[in-house]
Amino acid sequence: MKKTEDLFIVALKEIKYIWSRNQILSKFVSLPEDLKLDNIKNNQINATTKLASWIESDDASNKKIHKIISSLSFHVKWENGYTEKDVNNNFLNNYGFFELIGPTGHFKTSEMALYVNYLDKNTLYPLHNHEAEELYFIISGQAKFENNNEDYEILTSNKTRFHKSFEPHAITTDNKQLLSFVIWKNKFEKVSKIIK
Ligand SMILES: [Fe+2]
Numbered sequence: 001m002k003k004t005e006d007l008f009i010v011a012l013k014e015i016k017y018i019w020s021r022n023q024i025l026s027k028f029v030s031l032p033e034d035l036k037l038d039n040i041k042n043n044q045i046n047a048t049t050k051l052a053s054w055i056e057s058d059d060a061s062n063k064k065i066h067k068i069i070s071s072l073s074f075h076v077k078w079e080n081g082y083t084e085k086d087v088n089n090n091f092l093n094n095y096g097f098f099e100l101i102g103p104t105g106h107f108k109t110s111e112m113a114l115y116v117n118y119l120d121k122n123t124l125y126p127l128h129n130h131e132a133e134e135l136y137f138i139i140s141g142q143a144k145f146e147n148n149n150e151d152y153e154i155l156t157s158n159k160t161r162f163h164k165s166f167e168p169h170a171i172t173t174d175n176k177q178l179l180s181f182v183i184w185k186n187k188f189e190k191v192s193k194i195i196k
Contacts, residue, residue: 004075005037007068007071007072007075008037008072008075008106008107009037010068011065011068011069011072011100012035012101012107014064014065014068015031015065015100015101015114015181016031018065018137019031022137022158024135024137024160025135025137025160025183028135028162028183028185029111029112029135029183029185030111030112031101031112032101032109032111032112035101035107035108035109036107036108037106037107038105038106038107038108040076040077040105040106041077042074042075042076042077042078043077043078044074044078045078045079045080045096046092046093046094046096047078047094047095047096047118047120048073048074048078048096049073050094050118050120050177051069051070051073051096051118051179052070052071052073052074054066054070054140054177054179055067055070057139057140057157057179058140058141058157058176059139059140059156059157059158061157061158062139062140062157062158065139066139066140066179069116069139069179072100072116076098076100076106076116077098077099077106078096078097078098079096079097079098079099080092080095080096081095081097081192082192082194086194087126087194090123091123091124091125091126093120094119094120094121094122094123095117095118095119095120095123095125096117096118097115097116097117097118097182098115098116099113099114099115100114100115100116101113101114102114102115102184112183112184112185113132113183113184113185114181114182114183114184115181115182115183115184116179116180116181116182117136117178117179117180117181117182118177118178118179119141119143119171119173119177119178120173120177121173121174121175121176121177122173122174122175123172123173124170124171124172125170125171125172126170126194126195127147127148127168127169127170127194127195128168128169128170128192128193128194128195129163129166129167129168129169129192129193129195130166130184130191130192130193131165131166131186131187131191132165132184132185132186132187133162133163133164133165133184133185133186134162134163134182134183134184135160135161135162135163135182135183136155136160136161136162136163136180136181136182136183137158137159137160137180137181137182137183138155138156138157138158138159138160138178138179138180139157139179139180139181140157140177140178140179141156141157141173141176141177141178141179142154142155142156142173142174142176142178143155143171143172143173143174143176143178144171144172144173144174145161145169145170145171146169146170146172147163147167147168147169147170148168148195165186165187168195
Protein backbone atom coordinates (compact mmCIF):
# COMPACT_ATOMS: atom_id res chain seq x y z
CA MET A 1 0.00 0.00 0.00
CA LYS A 2 1.18 3.50 -0.81
CA LYS A 3 2.10 5.90 1.92
CA THR A 4 -0.53 8.53 2.63
CA GLU A 5 1.73 11.34 1.47
CA ASP A 6 2.17 9.64 -1.90
CA LEU A 7 -1.63 9.50 -2.35
CA PHE A 8 -1.84 13.29 -1.93
CA ILE A 9 1.04 13.85 -4.36
CA VAL A 10 -0.59 11.59 -6.95
CA ALA A 11 -3.90 13.44 -6.48
CA LEU A 12 -2.25 16.82 -7.04
CA LYS A 13 -0.45 15.55 -10.12
CA GLU A 14 -3.71 14.30 -11.61
CA ILE A 15 -5.50 17.56 -10.79
CA LYS A 16 -2.73 19.50 -12.57
CA TYR A 17 -3.21 17.20 -15.56
CA ILE A 18 -6.98 17.82 -15.56
CA TRP A 19 -6.32 21.58 -15.39
CA SER A 20 -3.94 21.35 -18.35
CA ARG A 21 -6.68 19.78 -20.46
CA ASN A 22 -9.66 21.86 -19.37
CA GLN A 23 -9.79 25.54 -20.29
CA ILE A 24 -12.89 26.25 -18.22
CA LEU A 25 -10.97 25.22 -15.11
CA SER A 26 -7.66 26.86 -16.05
CA LYS A 27 -9.33 30.11 -17.09
CA PHE A 28 -11.33 30.25 -13.87
CA VAL A 29 -8.21 30.05 -11.71
CA SER A 30 -4.61 28.86 -12.03
CA LEU A 31 -3.27 26.22 -9.73
CA PRO A 32 -0.41 27.70 -7.69
CA GLU A 33 2.99 26.22 -8.55
CA ASP A 34 4.37 25.94 -5.05
CA LEU A 35 1.73 23.85 -3.27
CA LYS A 36 3.15 22.19 -0.19
CA LEU A 37 1.49 19.32 1.62
CA ASP A 38 0.63 20.23 5.20
CA ASN A 39 0.26 17.80 8.05
CA ILE A 40 -3.46 17.98 8.81
CA LYS A 41 -5.23 15.52 11.06
CA ASN A 42 -7.77 13.37 9.28
CA ASN A 43 -11.24 12.63 10.60
CA GLN A 44 -14.32 10.66 9.67
CA ILE A 45 -17.93 11.56 9.06
CA ASN A 46 -20.67 9.54 7.36
CA ALA A 47 -19.47 10.59 3.93
CA THR A 48 -16.00 9.11 4.56
CA THR A 49 -17.02 5.48 4.20
CA LYS A 50 -19.57 6.29 1.48
CA LEU A 51 -16.90 7.81 -0.73
CA ALA A 52 -14.28 5.20 0.18
CA SER A 53 -16.64 2.46 -1.01
CA TRP A 54 -17.48 4.31 -4.24
CA ILE A 55 -14.37 3.29 -6.14
CA GLU A 56 -15.50 3.18 -9.75
CA SER A 57 -16.41 6.27 -11.71
CA ASP A 58 -19.27 6.01 -14.19
CA ASP A 59 -17.17 8.01 -16.61
CA ALA A 60 -14.14 6.54 -18.37
CA SER A 61 -12.23 9.82 -18.56
CA ASN A 62 -12.45 10.42 -14.81
CA LYS A 63 -11.72 6.86 -13.64
CA LYS A 64 -8.25 7.75 -12.44
CA ILE A 65 -9.07 10.88 -10.45
CA HIS A 66 -12.16 9.25 -8.98
CA LYS A 67 -10.15 6.29 -7.70
CA ILE A 68 -7.43 8.54 -6.24
CA ILE A 69 -9.99 10.75 -4.47
CA SER A 70 -11.83 7.70 -3.15
CA SER A 71 -8.57 6.27 -1.82
CA LEU A 72 -7.88 9.56 0.00
CA SER A 73 -11.17 9.36 1.88
CA PHE A 74 -9.77 7.97 5.15
CA HIS A 75 -6.79 10.35 5.08
CA VAL A 76 -8.48 13.73 4.80
CA LYS A 77 -10.11 16.23 7.11
CA TRP A 78 -13.82 15.94 6.39
CA GLU A 79 -16.27 18.71 7.16
CA ASN A 80 -20.01 19.16 7.05
CA GLY A 81 -20.16 22.93 7.08
CA TYR A 82 -23.63 23.12 8.57
CA THR A 83 -25.48 22.21 11.73
CA GLU A 84 -28.91 20.70 12.39
CA LYS A 85 -30.24 24.21 12.90
CA ASP A 86 -29.64 24.92 9.21
CA VAL A 87 -30.28 21.60 7.49
CA ASN A 88 -31.97 18.30 8.21
CA ASN A 89 -30.27 15.16 9.41
CA ASN A 90 -30.58 13.41 6.08
CA PHE A 91 -28.43 16.11 4.51
CA LEU A 92 -25.77 15.94 7.24
CA ASN A 93 -25.58 12.15 6.86
CA ASN A 94 -25.32 12.36 3.09
CA TYR A 95 -23.03 15.32 2.53
CA GLY A 96 -19.39 16.07 3.21
CA PHE A 97 -16.43 17.95 1.81
CA PHE A 98 -12.73 18.35 2.38
CA GLU A 99 -10.43 21.20 1.49
CA LEU A 100 -7.74 19.60 -0.61
CA ILE A 101 -6.16 22.91 -1.65
CA GLY A 102 -6.67 26.24 0.10
CA PRO A 103 -5.95 28.46 3.10
CA THR A 104 -6.76 25.67 5.57
CA GLY A 105 -6.40 22.77 3.15
CA HIS A 106 -4.09 19.79 2.88
CA PHE A 107 -2.14 21.74 0.26
CA LYS A 108 -1.72 25.28 1.53
CA THR A 109 -2.32 28.39 -0.55
CA SER A 110 -4.03 31.72 -0.03
CA GLU A 111 -4.68 32.15 -3.76
CA MET A 112 -7.66 29.85 -4.29
CA ALA A 113 -9.47 26.88 -2.77
CA LEU A 114 -10.36 23.48 -4.15
CA TYR A 115 -12.83 21.40 -2.17
CA VAL A 116 -13.87 17.83 -2.89
CA ASN A 117 -17.64 17.55 -2.39
CA TYR A 118 -19.57 14.34 -1.89
CA LEU A 119 -23.35 14.09 -2.01
CA ASP A 120 -25.20 10.79 -1.61
CA LYS A 121 -28.27 9.70 -3.59
CA ASN A 122 -31.71 11.20 -2.89
CA THR A 123 -30.41 14.30 -1.17
CA LEU A 124 -31.27 17.97 -1.34
CA TYR A 125 -28.50 20.47 -0.67
CA PRO A 126 -30.76 23.43 0.04
CA LEU A 127 -30.44 26.89 -1.45
CA HIS A 128 -27.31 28.57 -0.12
CA ASN A 129 -24.83 31.26 -1.07
CA HIS A 130 -21.41 32.72 -0.30
CA GLU A 131 -19.24 35.57 -1.33
CA ALA A 132 -16.68 33.53 -3.27
CA GLU A 133 -17.09 33.00 -6.98
CA GLU A 134 -17.47 29.29 -7.52
CA LEU A 135 -16.96 26.70 -10.21
CA TYR A 136 -18.29 23.17 -9.89
CA PHE A 137 -16.56 20.40 -11.88
CA ILE A 138 -18.34 17.06 -11.84
CA ILE A 139 -16.04 14.06 -11.47
CA SER A 140 -18.72 11.37 -11.27
CA GLY A 141 -22.42 10.91 -10.82
CA GLN A 142 -25.27 13.26 -11.55
CA ALA A 143 -27.27 16.03 -9.91
CA LYS A 144 -29.73 18.80 -10.64
CA PHE A 145 -28.33 22.31 -10.13
CA GLU A 146 -30.63 25.27 -9.75
CA ASN A 147 -30.69 28.80 -8.47
CA ASN A 148 -33.76 30.65 -7.29
CA ASN A 149 -35.00 31.17 -10.82
CA GLU A 150 -37.03 28.71 -12.84
CA ASP A 151 -34.18 27.32 -14.90
CA TYR A 152 -32.11 24.33 -13.82
CA GLU A 153 -29.66 21.92 -15.38
CA ILE A 154 -28.66 18.30 -14.86
CA LEU A 155 -24.91 17.98 -14.62
CA THR A 156 -22.91 14.80 -15.24
CA SER A 157 -19.19 13.95 -15.47
CA ASN A 158 -16.91 16.68 -16.82
CA LYS A 159 -19.64 19.32 -16.79
CA THR A 160 -19.02 22.61 -15.01
CA ARG A 161 -21.25 25.25 -13.48
CA PHE A 162 -20.31 28.76 -12.42
CA HIS A 163 -21.93 30.63 -9.52
CA LYS A 164 -21.44 34.36 -9.16
CA SER A 165 -20.64 35.98 -5.84
CA PHE A 166 -23.68 35.54 -3.54
CA GLU A 167 -25.70 33.78 -6.26
CA PRO A 168 -28.07 31.34 -4.51
CA HIS A 169 -27.76 27.70 -5.61
CA ALA A 170 -29.23 24.33 -4.65
CA ILE A 171 -28.23 20.80 -5.63
CA THR A 172 -30.45 17.73 -5.73
CA THR A 173 -29.46 14.13 -6.32
CA ASP A 174 -31.83 11.40 -7.40
CA ASN A 175 -30.69 7.82 -7.97
CA LYS A 176 -26.99 8.71 -8.31
CA GLN A 177 -24.31 10.04 -5.98
CA LEU A 178 -22.29 13.10 -6.86
CA LEU A 179 -18.55 13.63 -6.62
CA SER A 180 -17.27 17.04 -7.62
CA PHE A 181 -14.53 19.59 -7.28
CA VAL A 182 -15.75 22.92 -5.98
CA ILE A 183 -13.30 25.68 -6.76
CA TRP A 184 -13.47 29.07 -5.07
CA LYS A 185 -11.72 32.28 -5.92
CA ASN A 186 -11.93 35.86 -4.60
CA LYS A 187 -13.05 36.06 -0.99
CA PHE A 188 -12.93 32.39 -0.19
CA GLU A 189 -13.31 32.53 3.56
CA LYS A 190 -15.27 29.42 4.38
CA VAL A 191 -18.67 31.02 4.91
CA SER A 192 -21.63 29.45 3.17
CA LYS A 193 -25.12 30.24 4.36
CA ILE A 194 -28.38 28.39 3.88
CA ILE A 195 -31.09 30.71 2.54
CA LYS A 196 -34.32 30.45 4.49
FE1 LIG B 1 -21.50 26.99 -3.48
